[in-house]
Structure formats: structure tokens, C-alpha cells
Amino acid sequence: EAGVTQFPSHSVIEKGQTVTLRCDPISGHDNLYWYRRVMGKEIKFLLHFVKESKQDESGMPNNRFLAERTGGTYSTLKVQPAELEDSGVYFCASSQDRLWGLAFSGELFFGEGSRLTVL
């Protein structure tokens, strides 16, 4: 079974340009997450989709970031216009919740990340 795939693996753009990152989750996984890691820092949460709906977008830095998941399958994350501080590795992860006691929990499967460099 294919894992989480992300495209592109690396993107170098100039400040003010636009970049769109794509994530294909594991087939059948309802949950899709976007995370970002800046060098030496934590893997920071950006947002969470359940199917096509945004469950939590509290981590999105500002309105220059737009995430979509049309049809509940793949997702895109667009940065427009890009700024220097947007540089980092953007990870996508997916999961399928399993019932544990009275709550749900599922392992996160990560993609290999999209490294964004803004010059």
C-alpha cells in the first residue's frame, strides 16, 4: 500500500511568489494534517482536515496560507505571497481513528515532507 506522498520534495522561490504543495494521504484515511518544521524547532501543527472539512486550523500563521481538500482525498497548501519566514519543511500526515476506550486515537503516518526555501 502506498504511503503518504508529497510534492514537490523541494521548492526554491523568491519572496512574493506563490507556491502550492500537494499531499496525497493513505487511501481511506479521513484525517489529514499539515505540519511545518523550521530548522531546529518543533514540528508545528498547521491544520487538520476530517475528510473535506477543516476540523482545526488554529496553527495557520496568517491569511497568506490557504489549504484545501476538495472531495476529501488529496490536499493542497498554497502560500501566497511567500515571505522569508515561510521557509521550512512542510509535512503532511494522515491517520484513521481507532476507538480506544471512549476516545479515538490513530497513528499518524507522515510524508517525506516538502522543503520550501524562500529567497
Place this chain on the structure above:
Amino acid sequence: GENVEQHPSTLSVQEGDSAVIKCTYSDSASNYFPWYKQELGKRPQLIIDIRSNVGEKKDQRIAVTLNKTAKHFSLHITETQPEDSAVYFCAAKNTGFQKLVFGTGTRLLVSP
């Protein structure tokens, strides 16, 4: 919201030694604590996790301990090998809210 702190940021050990990485969390409602390993240029992968109804879990050379009272959990790797070299991330989650919060990572270097 949840905040996870992780120490040390880097850890160098000799092959065969033990390595311990420690994390603390702030939200007492968190009840799921996974550890991810990221090898250079690869994706983070789950290596072990623990839930709040147990205090310790072991899988071959790796173990995780959880102290809910003190709100900290640790990863223990025994008999380290060069292939254990990687960045390790701890994380915490309240399964009701479904967001996994990560620590800043520990770069482990195991020298032959």
C-alpha cells in the same frame, strides 16, 4: 493549549551505551504519548507510544515511561547502535481534540 518540552536537543553516545530523552507536557488531559524517529532525509516514523493507563511500555531495545503526576515521559534506548542515529520527537495528544503536539526534537548520534 498543550505545550511539549523536550531535552536534550542533542545527545552523543558510544555504541552500546544507553540513551535517555525526556519530555514534559502541560495539559493534564493529554492521554496519548507517541515517539517518532526521523532519519536523515526521511519521514518521521512512529517507533513506540504509550497511553495514560500504563506507566511503562517496552519493545525490544526501546522503552517509554510515563509519569502522569509529574506530567513527564521519557524514551529509553539500550544497547545503542549506529543505526539508532536520528532525530527523535516526542508528542502528546488529548485524543478528544485529535491534535498531536510535538517537542523540538533530539538529535541522537551513536558513534561506533
